[in-house]
Amino acid sequence: MSKTPSALVLGGGSTGCGIARDLAMRGVDVTLVEKGNLTHGTTGRMHGLLHSGGRYAVSDQKSATECIEENRVLRRIASHCVEMTGGLFVQRPEDDDEYFEEKLQGCRECGIPAEALSAEEAREMEPYLAEDIERAIRVPDGAVDPFRLCVANAADAIEHGARVETHAEVTDVLVEDGEVVGVEVEHASDGGSADGLDSFVHGEPGTTEELYADYVVNATGAWAGQIGEMADVEVAVRPSKGVMTIMNVRQVDTVINRCRPKGDADIVVPHETTCILGTTDEEVEDPEDYPEEGWEVDLMIDTLSELVPMLSEARTIRSFWGVRPLYEPPEVGSEDPTDITRDFFLLDHDERDGLPGMASIVGGKLTTYRMMAEDIADHVCERLGVDAECRTAEEPLPGSEDFSVLRDWMDEFGLRSPVGLRSAERLGSRIDEVLGEWDGPNPTVCECEAVTRAEIQDAISQSGTELNAVRIRTRASMGNCQGAFCCHRMANELVPEYDEPTARDALDDLYQERWKGERHALWGEQLSQAMLKHHLHATTMNRDGDPAATGEEIDFGAFDAGESEGELSDTSGGDRSGDAVADGGRRTRTDETEGDADGDS
Amino acid sequence: MAIREDVLVVGGGIAGATAALAAAESDAKVRLLSHKKSTLRQASGLVDVLGAIPRGGSTDGSGAVSDGAAPADEGSTDQSELVADPLAAIERLPEDHPYRVVGADGIRNGLEIFDDVVGDAYEGGHTDRNALVLTHGGTVKPTARYPQSVAPGLASAEKKTLLVGFAGLTDFDAPAAAAHLDAAGVPFDVDGATVTFPIQFRDDALTTRFAKALDKDQSGVRKRLADVVSEQLDDHERVGFPAMLGDDAGEEVRADLEDRLGAAVFQIPTGPPSLLGMQLEDLLFDALDAAGVRISSGNLAVGYEANDGRIESVLVDQRGNEVPYAAEEFVLATGGLVGKGIDSDRESVTEPVFGCHVPHPEDRYDWSEPAAFGAHAFARFGVVPDGDLRPTDGSGSEEFENLRAAGGVLGGADTAREKSAAGVSLATGAHAGRRAGEEATR
Known part of the structure; x- marks a missing residue:
C-alpha cells in the first residue's frame, strides 16, 4: 500500500478551513497553516451577510445562482452559524424603476424566491424604514457568523484527522526539481499556547519548520499574491478595502439592501445583538497597510440613514475594515474594483505557469466558501488520484447536528434564561459538551453578549492564550461596552492554567485590539462609554501606571503606610511609619518619611 | 409658587x-x-x-x-x-x-x-502623602483618602498578605492578583486563594448579594467564611477580600472576621457595582x-x-x-x-x-x-x-x-x-x- 496522499492548505479563512474539512473527509492527510488566528484575514472582517444572491441577480447571474444554492446548503449544515433574517431590496424615490424590475426578474431567473412588496408592506416588516420609500423586494438573505463557521470547519477537519496550525506564517514555498513540495513556516513566538493539547498551535514558538506534502493549496485570499511571489508565479489579486460600522442594537431585524445598481453604503445586516452597516469598495496596495478613514464611517451613517433614518442619531460601537481578495483574469482589465467579478478562480500553476504541485484559489465570497472548497478539493483529489465523493454539502458541521429540541436552559445549566438562550444559539448542538460537562460555578463573564465561564474555557482550550481568538469564538467583549467590564475577567480565566504575566500580556493585546475599532465610533454615547472604560481600567485598576508593566521602581516607604500601622504591626521588622500623631492627624508627616517627601517635591 | x-x-x-x-x-x-x-x-x-x-x-x-x-x-x-x-x-x-x-x-x-x-469612615487625613492601595486588577494605586476597611491593606505596610477571591466572582482572581502584585514589587509576601462562598447563590450573583448575606449573618455565614479562609491562613498577617464584606454593617462584619481569623481583614476596591462608591x-x-x-x-x-x-x-x-x-x-x-x-x-x-x-x-x-x-x-x-x-x-x-x-x-x-x-x-x-x-x- 502506498502512503496516504497529503495536502497542505495555506490560509485559515473560510475557504482554507472549508478545503481542509473537505479533503480530510475524503481521507486526505491535511495540514492547514495560518499566520494569525483562524479568520485573521478577510473572513473575520466581513459584514456577516448570507447572500440570497439577490445582490448579484442583475450584474452577475452565475454568482447569484451559486449564492442561492449555497444559502440553502448552509442553512442545513451550519444552522447554528446562520440566522435567517430575510432581506429586502428597498427602492427610494430617486432610485431607478427599471432597475427594480430587472432585479425582480433577475432573482426569478436565478431561482431566488423574490416577492415585490408595497412600501406599506415593507414598513410592516421593518417599521424604521424611511417614510418615503417606494417599494421593496423580499429575498431570503440571512446573517452568518463567519467566526463560528470557520472554527466549526476547522474543528471538523481535526475530527477527520487534519492538523491545524495557527500563528504559523509561511516564509517560503519549497520547490524541488521544478515542483512545489511544501512550505517553510515560522511559528510565532507570541501567539497562542504551545502546550495546550487541544490548541491549534503545536509548533515550538519562535522556530521554523518545513512542511512537505503531495499538493499545496494557496487559499490565502488577499495575501495569495505574496505566496505566489515565493514560488515565482504571479497571482494578481486586487485587494479592495471596505468599511463596516457596527451599531449598538438591531435597528432592523431584516437585511436591508438599497435597490440600485451599485454603490457604497447600501446594506444593513442585523448580526447577533448589533447591526452592521456596509460598505465601501476601494482598491488598496497592501492588504495589511491601508488608511482607515473617518469619511468612510460618515458615509455609512449618512447614506444608510436615507433608508433607515434613525441611524443618523443611533449609537455606533466601532468600525472595522476588511479587504476583499478580488481577482479577475488579467485580460479583463477593470478600472473600478466594483466592476470586478465576485466569482472565484482556481489557478492551477502547473497548467498556467508550468509549476506543478500547487494551485491558488482566489476571488469568491463567504456564502459560497463550501462550493469553492469542493471545487478545489475535487481538483486536488484528481491530482492525488484520490477517488472520493465530496460530502460537505450533506454532513452538518459540529454544533449543527440534529438540534431541534426546545429545552429549558435555565434549569438545565443553572443559567438565567437569556444567558442560556444566547449560549445555545452560539454553541448549537455542542451545548451539552460545553455547558453540560462543566464542573464548578459558571458565572457570566461577558454580560453584553451573555458568555459564561464554561464557554470561555472551552474557547481557551481550543485557542490557547490568545484572547482575540477567544473573543471571536464566543463574542465576549464584542458588545456595547467593548470589553470595559470583561476584558480583565477574560484574562483572569487564563489563570492558573497559564501564568500571570501571560494573562496580563493577553489582556493588553485584547484591550488594544478593541480600542483600535472603538476609535472609529468616538462620539455621543460611545465616547461616554469609552471614557467609563478608561476610568475603570486606568483610574480603578491603574493599568496604565502599573509598576509591574512600566518597570518603575517604587519607593514604597515614601507612601503612607496607614495611621494605625504602628499599633497593629508587631511582627514584621520593617515598619517604616511612626506612631499615630496626637493632634488629630491632619497634614502631619511621620518622621521617617519626611525627608523623602521633601526630596521628591 | x-x-x-x-x-x-x-x-x-x-x-x-x-x-x-x-x-x-x-x-x-x-x-x-x-x-x-x-x-x-x-x-x-x-x-x-x-x-x-x-x-x-x-x-x-x-x-x-x-x-x-x-x-x-x-x-x-x-x-x-x-x-x-x-x-x-x-x-x-x-x-x-x-x-x-x-x-x-x-x-x-x-x-x-x-x-x-x-x-471615621475614611482614613488618610493624618498625612499629605498618598497611600498605595491594592487594586482588583492586581497592582497598586496612589490615593489620598481610603475607606477604613481598605486601610489595613496598604502596600507600604510590610505584612504577609493573603488575598481571597471567590469562585463565582470573575472580577477578581486572587492568585493572579497576588502574582501580579509580586511582579509590581510590593514589599511583602503575598499569596492568593480562591474559595467557595459558604452560601450558594446563582452563579453570576453580584457582590451586593454577598454583602447582604454577611450584613445579616445569614445562616451563620460569617463563621463559615472564616472557617473556609482559616484553612488557607497559615502565618499571613492580613487577609484581603474584594469589597463585598457587608454593606450597612460592613465594619461589624470586618471586625467579626478579624476576631475569628486573628488577622487584619481589609477590602480591595472593585469596579461596578462598587459598594464603596x-x-x-x-x-x-x-x-x-x-x-x-x-x-x-x-x-x-x-x-x-x-x-x-x-x-x-x-x-x-x-x-x-x-x-x-x-x-x-x-x-x-x-x-x-x-x-x-x-x-x-x-x-x-x-x-x-x-x-x-x-x-x-x-x-x-x-x-x-x-x-x-x-x-x-x-x-x-x-x-x-x-x-x-x-x-x-x-x-x-x-x-x-x-x-x-x-x-x-x-x-x-x-x-x-x-x-x-x-x-x-x-x-x-x-x-x-x-x-x-x-x-x-x-
Whole structure:
C-alpha cells in the first residue's frame, strides 16, 4: 500500500478551513497553516451577510445562482452559524424603476424566491424604514457568523484527522526539481499556547519548520499574491478595502439592501445583538497597510440613514475594515474594483505557469466558501488520484447536528434564561459538551453578549492564550461596552492554567485590539462609554501606571503606610511609619518619611 | 409658587455635593439638583487627589512635565510616574489644569470638607502623602483618602498578605492578583486563594448579594467564611477580600472576621457595582441633609433663562414641562463625559445645560490617540474656567457672571491617568461653592 496522499492548505479563512474539512473527509492527510488566528484575514472582517444572491441577480447571474444554492446548503449544515433574517431590496424615490424590475426578474431567473412588496408592506416588516420609500423586494438573505463557521470547519477537519496550525506564517514555498513540495513556516513566538493539547498551535514558538506534502493549496485570499511571489508565479489579486460600522442594537431585524445598481453604503445586516452597516469598495496596495478613514464611517451613517433614518442619531460601537481578495483574469482589465467579478478562480500553476504541485484559489465570497472548497478539493483529489465523493454539502458541521429540541436552559445549566438562550444559539448542538460537562460555578463573564465561564474555557482550550481568538469564538467583549467590564475577567480565566504575566500580556493585546475599532465610533454615547472604560481600567485598576508593566521602581516607604500601622504591626521588622500623631492627624508627616517627601517635591 | 434659592447646584456627584456643602457654610439657602444616580456606583470609592504624572501627557505644549523633576528618556511616552506627594506635584501639571486654578490651598479646603463629611469612615487625613492601595486588577494605586476597611491593606505596610477571591466572582482572581502584585514589587509576601462562598447563590450573583448575606449573618455565614479562609491562613498577617464584606454593617462584619481569623481583614476596591462608591454617596447625601441643603432629584436640567449676562433660572424637565429653578448664583457640576455633563456628536463637543464653550480638535480623529492608554484629548474635554472657576467663552470672557463650574465638567485634567478625579471634584467644588455662597449672601 502506498502512503496516504497529503495536502497542505495555506490560509485559515473560510475557504482554507472549508478545503481542509473537505479533503480530510475524503481521507486526505491535511495540514492547514495560518499566520494569525483562524479568520485573521478577510473572513473575520466581513459584514456577516448570507447572500440570497439577490445582490448579484442583475450584474452577475452565475454568482447569484451559486449564492442561492449555497444559502440553502448552509442553512442545513451550519444552522447554528446562520440566522435567517430575510432581506429586502428597498427602492427610494430617486432610485431607478427599471432597475427594480430587472432585479425582480433577475432573482426569478436565478431561482431566488423574490416577492415585490408595497412600501406599506415593507414598513410592516421593518417599521424604521424611511417614510418615503417606494417599494421593496423580499429575498431570503440571512446573517452568518463567519467566526463560528470557520472554527466549526476547522474543528471538523481535526475530527477527520487534519492538523491545524495557527500563528504559523509561511516564509517560503519549497520547490524541488521544478515542483512545489511544501512550505517553510515560522511559528510565532507570541501567539497562542504551545502546550495546550487541544490548541491549534503545536509548533515550538519562535522556530521554523518545513512542511512537505503531495499538493499545496494557496487559499490565502488577499495575501495569495505574496505566496505566489515565493514560488515565482504571479497571482494578481486586487485587494479592495471596505468599511463596516457596527451599531449598538438591531435597528432592523431584516437585511436591508438599497435597490440600485451599485454603490457604497447600501446594506444593513442585523448580526447577533448589533447591526452592521456596509460598505465601501476601494482598491488598496497592501492588504495589511491601508488608511482607515473617518469619511468612510460618515458615509455609512449618512447614506444608510436615507433608508433607515434613525441611524443618523443611533449609537455606533466601532468600525472595522476588511479587504476583499478580488481577482479577475488579467485580460479583463477593470478600472473600478466594483466592476470586478465576485466569482472565484482556481489557478492551477502547473497548467498556467508550468509549476506543478500547487494551485491558488482566489476571488469568491463567504456564502459560497463550501462550493469553492469542493471545487478545489475535487481538483486536488484528481491530482492525488484520490477517488472520493465530496460530502460537505450533506454532513452538518459540529454544533449543527440534529438540534431541534426546545429545552429549558435555565434549569438545565443553572443559567438565567437569556444567558442560556444566547449560549445555545452560539454553541448549537455542542451545548451539552460545553455547558453540560462543566464542573464548578459558571458565572457570566461577558454580560453584553451573555458568555459564561464554561464557554470561555472551552474557547481557551481550543485557542490557547490568545484572547482575540477567544473573543471571536464566543463574542465576549464584542458588545456595547467593548470589553470595559470583561476584558480583565477574560484574562483572569487564563489563570492558573497559564501564568500571570501571560494573562496580563493577553489582556493588553485584547484591550488594544478593541480600542483600535472603538476609535472609529468616538462620539455621543460611545465616547461616554469609552471614557467609563478608561476610568475603570486606568483610574480603578491603574493599568496604565502599573509598576509591574512600566518597570518603575517604587519607593514604597515614601507612601503612607496607614495611621494605625504602628499599633497593629508587631511582627514584621520593617515598619517604616511612626506612631499615630496626637493632634488629630491632619497634614502631619511621620518622621521617617519626611525627608523623602521633601526630596521628591 | 416659584422655586428660588440663593445657590443652585446642578449635579449630584462629589463635586456637586461638595459645592453645596461649601455654599451652605455661608448660610446661603442651597438647592442641589441631581438627575439620576451619580457615577459613584461605578467608582472605586477611593479619593484620589493626584496619583500619577502621566509622562508625555502634555498634548498642547502647555508645560506638563516641565520642571526637570520628571524622569526623562523613557522609551514609552504613555507610562505614568506614581506620585507620593500630591500637593508638591501639582506644579508639574499643565497650566490649564483645574488644580493650577485653585492651588494646593484649594485642594486642602476640599479635603477638609471631605474629612468632615466622612469622619471615621475614611482614613488618610493624618498625612499629605498618598497611600498605595491594592487594586482588583492586581497592582497598586496612589490615593489620598481610603475607606477604613481598605486601610489595613496598604502596600507600604510590610505584612504577609493573603488575598481571597471567590469562585463565582470573575472580577477578581486572587492568585493572579497576588502574582501580579509580586511582579509590581510590593514589599511583602503575598499569596492568593480562591474559595467557595459558604452560601450558594446563582452563579453570576453580584457582590451586593454577598454583602447582604454577611450584613445579616445569614445562616451563620460569617463563621463559615472564616472557617473556609482559616484553612488557607497559615502565618499571613492580613487577609484581603474584594469589597463585598457587608454593606450597612460592613465594619461589624470586618471586625467579626478579624476576631475569628486573628488577622487584619481589609477590602480591595472593585469596579461596578462598587459598594464603596455607593457608601460614599450615602455619606455625602447624609451630610447634605444635615447641612440643610434641599435636594431635588430625578429630573434633568435642560436649559436656562438669562438676562444681561446673569443666569436667572435653570429649566428642569418635569414630565415634559420646563420648570424654572431660580437662584442668585449657580454651580455647574454635571460631570464629564461619563456623567453626561459633556456631550458630543460627530462634529462637536458641547456642554448641554448652559451651552458653555468646550474647546476640542476639529477632526474627531484627533480626539483620541492610537494607544489605548495614550494622552487622549477626549479625557481632558470640558469647559475652560477663569481664575474664579467661571466657564469662559472662546475669547476668554466669562460665559455668565454668576455661573461657576466644578468637577468633571471642567476641562484640562486627564483624571483617569492622573488618578485625580475625586480630588478635582473636591477642590473645585469647594471653591465654586464657597464663592457662590459668598456672592449670594453678600
